[in-house]
Amino acid sequence: xxxxxxxxxxxxxxxxxxxxxxxxxxxxxxxxxxxxxxxxxxxxxxxxxxxxxxxxxxxxxxxxxxxxxxxxxxxxxxxxxxxxxxxxxxxxxxxxxxxxxxxxxxxxxxxxxxxxxxxxx
Numbered sequence: 001x002x003x004x005x006x007x008x009x010x011x012x013x014x015x016x017x018x019x020x021x022x023x024x025x026x027x028x029x030x031x032x033x034x035x036x037x038x039x040x041x042x043x044x045x046x047x048x049x050x051x052x053x054x055x056x057x058x059x060x061x062x063x064x065x066x067x068x069x070x071x072x073x074x075x076x077x078x079x080x081x082x083x084x085x086x087x088x089x090x091x092x093x094x095x096x097x098x099x100x101x102x103x104x105x106x107x108x109x110x111x112x113x114x115x116x117x118x119x120x121x
Contacts, residue, residue: 027116030058038115047116051106061101068115069093073108 028035028047034055039046049057059080072090079085080101089095106112 025058025060027057027060027062030060031056043120045118045120047118049112049114049116051104051112051114053106053109053111056103056105059101059103061099062097062116062118063099064119065097066117066119067095067097068117069095070113070115071111073106073110073112075112076105076107078103078105 027049028037031049031051034049034051034057036048036050037045038048051057059078069089069091072093073088075087075089077085077087086107
C-alpha cells in the first residue's frame with residue numbers, strides 16, 4: 001500500500017512539473033489584438049507586435065527566436081517562475097533568445113513595435 005501511494009505521489013509531481021509546458025500559450029493568441037502573424041512557413045514564423053503603452057503580451061512561450069526592435073522602449077518581463085527583468089531597447093536593436101516562457105509589459109509612454117522571428121528547426 002505504501003508503495004502505491006509513493007508511486008501515485010511521484011506521478012502527481014511529474015504531471016505538475018510538466019504542466020507549465022503543456023499550458024504554454026502562443027504569443028499570437030495571448031497578445032491577439034496587438035499581434036499579427038506576417039509570415040509562417042516550415043522554417044520560421046514572424047509575428048509583428050505593436051504594443052501600446054501599458055499593454056502586455058500575456059504569458060506565452062517561444063522556442064529559439066530573434067526579436068527585432070522597430071522602435072525603442074522600456075519593458076518589464078516576468079518569466080514563468082515570477083522573476084522580473086527590466087529591459088530597455090533602441091530602434092534597430094536585435095536580441096536572440098533560447099526557449100522561454102514569459103509575459104512582457106510595455107513600460108514606455110509610446111507604442112513599441114517589434115518583429116518576433118520564431119525558428120522552427
